[in-house]
Amino acid sequence: AQSVTQPDIHITVSEGASLELRCNYSYGATPYLFWYVQSPGQGLQLLLKYFSGDTLVQGIKGFEAEFKRSQSSFNLRKPSVHWSDAAEYFCAVAYKAAGNKLTFGGGTRVLVKP
Amino acid sequence: SQTIHQWPATLVQPVGSPLSLECTVEGTSNPNLYWYRQAAGRGLQLLFYSVGIGQISSEVPQNLSASRPQDRQFILSSKKLLLSDSGFYLCAWSVGISSGNTIYFGEGSWLTVV
Numbered sequence A: 001a002q003s004v005t006q007p008d009i010h011i012t013v014s015e016g017a018s019l020e021l022r023c024n025y026s027y028g029a030t031p032y033l034f035w036y037v038q039s040p041g042q043g044l045q046l047l048l049k050y051f052s053g054d055t056l057v058q059g060i061k062g063f064e065a066e067f068k069r070s071q072s073s074f075n076l077r078k079p080s081v082h083w084s085d086a087a088e089y090f091c092a093v094a095y096k097a098a099g100n101k102l103t104f105g106g107g108t109r110v111l112v113k114p
Numbered sequence B: 001s002q003t004i005h006q007w008p009a010t011l012v013q014p015v016g017s018p019l020s021l022e023c024t025v026e027g028t029s030n031p032n033l034y035w036y037r038q039a040a041g042r043g044l045q046l047l048f049y050s051v052g053i054g055q056i057s058s059e060v061p062q063n064l065s066a067s068r069p070q071d072r073q074f075i076l077s078s079k080k081l082l083l084s085d086s087g088f089y090l091c092a093w094s095v096g097i098s099s100g101n102t103i104y105f106g107e108g109s110w111l112t113v114v
Helices: none
Strands: A003-005 A010-014 A019-021 A024-026 A032-038 A044-050 A056-058 A064-068 A073-078 A087-094 A108-113 B003-007 B010-013 B019-026 B032-038 B044-052 B055-058 B065-070 B073-078 B087-094 B109-113
Touching: A003 A087, A010 A019, A019 A108, A024 A073, A032 A064, A032 A073, A044 A056, A044 A064, A044 A073, A073 A087, B003 B087, B010 B019, B019 B032, B019 B087, B019 B109, B032 B073, B044 B065, B044 B073, B055 B065, B073 B087
Parallel strands: A010 A108, B010 B109
Antiparallel strands: A003 A024, A019 A073, A032 A044, A032 A087, A056 A064, A064 A073, A087 A108, B003 B019, B019 B073, B032 B044, B032 B087, B044 B055, B065 B073, B087 B109
């Protein structure tokens, strides 16, 4: 069965510092990969997605993610964090062979220090 | 453009009472529709998905049911709520099964069972 692991439950970062959130997936086939962000009490907003092609994907709000097949990873990065980036971030994976249903990781909560 | 509406936004219900959460999508036809639950401190769990009117797939055994009476309407129900049904419920939609399937979420409904 497909699964997604986000090893870091919480990350605290200073405003202006760089941020990297880890995501690893399991399963043999090539996945469709997503990152979503959730502000407190709100729904999820899509940051970026990878389907095929260039393994470095640019998203909204200055985020990017890199698909590394050899490491089964899809880590999310931002060079300089803003206070408004404090939120919970979810990595998700889907497989065409599994009906393209999304499986989510457990999430990483990002706290931004002034 | 497509929009998704979900209501009510918050709900406090006693144990044993019924539940009805509604979701509608506008600006698209024949969407795939989903209900997810996010329990406190946990990730997202897919409860139901639907690829068409009257077609409902359940992902986990539970106290809830779903219905799709119209193409763009998805309803989550329960006849008798349990304390464990408390959580944040998210409706979502997507189009396209054969290719990458990007899922877009509503704003969510907070359910507290007391």
